[in-house]
Amino acid sequence: MSQPLYQQVKSELLNQISSMKANSSIPSERTLSQKFNVSRMTVRKAIDELVDEGILYRNKTRGTFVAEKHLVRKNSVTEGVSEGETKHLLYMTRRTFEEIAPILNAPIYEDIMRIVMNKQKGNVTATVDEMYITYPYYEENVHDIDGIVAICENKKEYHVTQTFYPMLIPVQFVNILDIPMNTPIIMIRSIYRTLEGKPILLRKTYYNPTIETIEISN
Incomplete structure (x- = not known):
């Protein structure tokens, strides 16, 4: 099947x-x-x-x-986009995520925003971003999707820790990236912290291996 x-x-x-x-x-x-x-x-x-x-x-x-x-229609994002690229909001939801809350130093009962976006080069999806941010921080400091993109682009204003994971493409992103199931890909997990050390954003970026080449070396 x-x-x-x-x-x-x-x-x-x-x-x-x-x-x-x-x-x-x-x-x-x-x-x-x-x-x-x-x-x-x-x-x-x-x-x-x-x-x-x-x-x-x-x-x-x-x-x-x-x-x-x-909430589920594509919305174009204009900030942080290079020439020939477009970013779209695919979907956004707000609920508790018990497995994500400790990463963001939040109580397990606190609402967290899950935001999924893609970056297209031409008509092909190059990456999918899956991002998590606490709802109180989103409401007080971010306000909208352009604010999320601004955090991702302004890395000098944050401490960013990145971890590279070789993996098989998650089933839920097969259609978005338009690549076969069980395709090996690279996912980069980034944790954004304020200069004071407070974690504010968890970002998982899934790369389309036919468009974006990521090399891991020792």
């Missing part, structure tokens, strides 16, 4: 969601598992990704709903 089963379910859900109004509820996991003839665990994994991507949102007592459309 070219796609994992949950990704096929996710694609079917996206088709269904595209014709629904914002704040409309989607069917229950049980109903969807019967409709697609898959396990509830498979349905839940597909829904979890759509929630992470800001396409759906959960209400603990009422169910799962379609998010506002403007």
Whole structure:
């Protein structure tokens, strides 16, 4: 199979969601598992990704709903872009991330913004950026996507620690980067800290190996 089963379910859900109004509820996991003839665990994994991507949102007592459309449309970013390149906001969501909170020195119950953007050269995606920033810091100091880009571009104003990871392309970025599953890529994890040492931004940059060449040497 070219796609994992949950990704096929996710694609079917996206088709269904595209014709629904914002704040409309989607069917229950049980109903969807019967409709697609898959396990509830498979349905839940597909829904979890759509929630992470800001396409759906959960209400603990009422169910799962379609998010506002403007959160998932591409939006061009003008700052920090070289000639011949464009950057787009792909999706943005706000929720708790227990595994990310300690990296940003935040309580595990604090809301964190997850922002996913791509950089295109011509019509080809060269990189995908997956970024995390605490919601209070975003609201007080950043305000918008251009502010996020400004942090990434103004490295002299921050202490930046980078770690290089050879890995296989994450399934959720296969279609965005338009490269086959199981393709080896390089991901660079960057932690941005203020000059006083406070961590404010976690950035994971995934490089398209057909466009951007990253070499790791001793």
